[in-house]
Amino acid sequence: MTASEKLCLQKTACKVRMGIIESTHAAKCGHPGGSLSATEMFTYLYFKEMNIDPKNPKWEDRDRFVLSKGHTAPGLYSTLANRGFFPVEDLLTLRKTDSYLQGHPNMNMVPGVDMSTGSLGQGISVAAGMALGLKKAGKDARVYTLLGDGEIQEGQVWEACMFAAHYKLDNLVVIVDNNGLQIDGNIADVMSPYPIVDKLLAFGFHTVAIDGHDFDAIEKALEEAKTVKGQPCAIVMSTVKGKDVSFMENNAGWHGKAPNDAEYEQAMGELKAIMAELEGK
Numbered sequence: 001m002t003a004s005e006k007l008c009l010q011k012t013a014c015k016v017r018m019g020i021i022e023s024t025h026a027a028k029c030g031h032p033g034g035s036l037s038a039t040e041m042f043t044y045l046y047f048k049e050m051n052i053d054p055k056n057p058k059w060e061d062r063d064r065f066v067l068s069k070g071h072t073a074p075g076l077y078s079t080l081a082n083r084g085f086f087p088v089e090d091l092l093t094l095r096k097t098d099s100y101l102q103g104h105p106n107m108n109m110v111p112g113v114d115m116s117t118g119s120l121g122q123g124i125s126v127a128a129g130m131a132l133g134l135k136k137a138g139k140d141a142r143v144y145t146l147l148g149d150g151e152i153q154e155g156q157v158w159e160a161c162m163f164a165a166h167y168k169l170d171n172l173v174v175i176v177d178n179n180g181l182q183i184d185g186n187i188a189d190v191m192s193p194y195p196i197v198d199k200l201l202a203f204g205f206h207t208v209a210i211d212g213h214d215f216d217a218i219e220k221a222l223e224e225a226k227t228v229k230g231q232p233c234a235i236v237m238s239t240v241k242g243k244d245v246s247f248m249e250n251n252a253g254w255h256g257k258a259p260n261d262a263e264y265e266q267a268m269g270e271l272k273a274i275m276a277e278l279e280g281k
Contacts, residue, residue, distance in 0.1 A: 001219055005048075007281055009215050012082060013043040014275045017244055019078030021267045023094040023101075024258040030094060030103065033254040034148055035075030037179040037212070037239040042079040044218045045144055054084040057111040063141050064114045064130050068123025069148035069177065070104040071256065077101050077110070085112035121154030123147070124174060128164045131172035131232075142226075146175045150182030153191045158203065164232040165204025172232040173225050174205065177212065179241035181252040196236050205234040212237025245270055 001009075016039050024030035046052070050063040067076050074094060081088040093099035100109040104118035114130075117123045127145035134141050151157065164172050176196060184190045193199070200207040206228045210217040218237075225233035241255070242248025245267045259267055 001048075001215065006215050007278060009040075009043055009047060011275065011278050012047055013039050014244075014271055014278060015082050016043055016075065016078045018268065018271050018275075019081060019088065019091050020074045021245065021259060021264060021271065023074050023077065023091040025261075025264040026092040027095040028258050029256075030074050030258050031071045031256045032074060032245075032258065033181070033241045033248060033251070033256075034069060034177065034179065035072040035078075036243045036245060036248065037241045038072060038075050038146060038177045039079075039243065040213050040215060041146065041175060041177070041218060041237065042075050044215060044222070046079050046083045048219075049222055050144065051141065052083075052112075054112065057085060061139060061141055064127070064134075064143045066115045066123045066127040066130070066143070066145040067105055067113075067117050068127070068145050069120065069151050070117030070123065072146075072148075073101075073103060073105050076105060076113070080110070080112040083112070086110070120148070120151045121156035124157055125160040125163070127174070128160045128167075128169060128172060128232075131164070131169040132167050134171060135167075135169070140171075142171045142173065144173045144175065146177060148182065149176055149178045149180065149193060149196065150187050150190065152176060152193045152196070153187075158199075161200070161203040161205065161232075168230045169232045170229050173222070174200075174232065174234045176200075176234065176236045177239055178236055179239045181241045181250070181255065183252070183255045185252050200234040200236065205232050207234040207236065209236045209238070212239035213243060244274060 020035045105113040107113045107116045131143040248254040
């Protein structure tokens with residue numbers, strides 16, 4: 001990608017992060033840590049990779065995205081809002097009574113959400129089913145699904161992987177957000193899923209490992225995935241939980257709590273400083 005394209009994506013990612021902080025602060029609850037770690041992937045998928053139309057969210061030939069780690073809805077919502085699926089101002093209604101932006105994505109209420117998720121381990125199964133359905137329907141659309149590294153402790157994830165490999169779902173891309181932390185602490189201490197790449201390879205996936213905050217690496221991995229035939233693809237991305245908010249970074253305590261007023265001001269100040277630096281380039 002060109003330098004100007006990358007700069008545009010970096011600015012968009014910063015806006016998405018601001019939306020995550022604003023929405024969780026307004027809600028006084030939510031999951032900012034894993035939303036912030038996946039922001040670059042959210043941004044690249046919705047602003048460069050996927051064939052979608054915000055004016056026609058149910059377009060039959062669109063690419064699909066399934067947020068298997070559904071608790072990181074603030075990240076998805078902020079991305080969808082900034083992409084034009086619904087007003088950015090609505091992010092401040094997160095988890096409010098009668099808001100369509102609830103704690104987990106609801107496909108019947110939120111424009112741009114392709115699958116309701118929340119029960120960990122189930123999203124990848126639905127994504128695999130979508131990919132098989134699209135193949136049987138003769139569609140060229142692709143399916144992307146984002147999993148947490150703690151989520152892959154679920155056995156259902158690996159059943160879905162067997163399914164995807166068995167049916168040669170080369171239109172499916174499974175993305176693992178390997179930020180190393182889950183609600184109870186370090187994933188290696190809770191129930192180690194390592195070595196993640198080797199396991200996905202053994203389950204029949206074409207697998208690559210990348211820096212999940214590097215847009216060039218994300219682009220290269222997704223372009224590579226399009227060249228693979230006869231097997232599903234997996235991208236294992238190393239990320240920082242709470243990325244770009246200093247007191248949230250690599251802190252498991254920010255898995256599922258919202259910033260208070262003082263923390264909100266600090267977080268937004270740090271993100272505004274990043275945006276100012278980007279705008280000065």
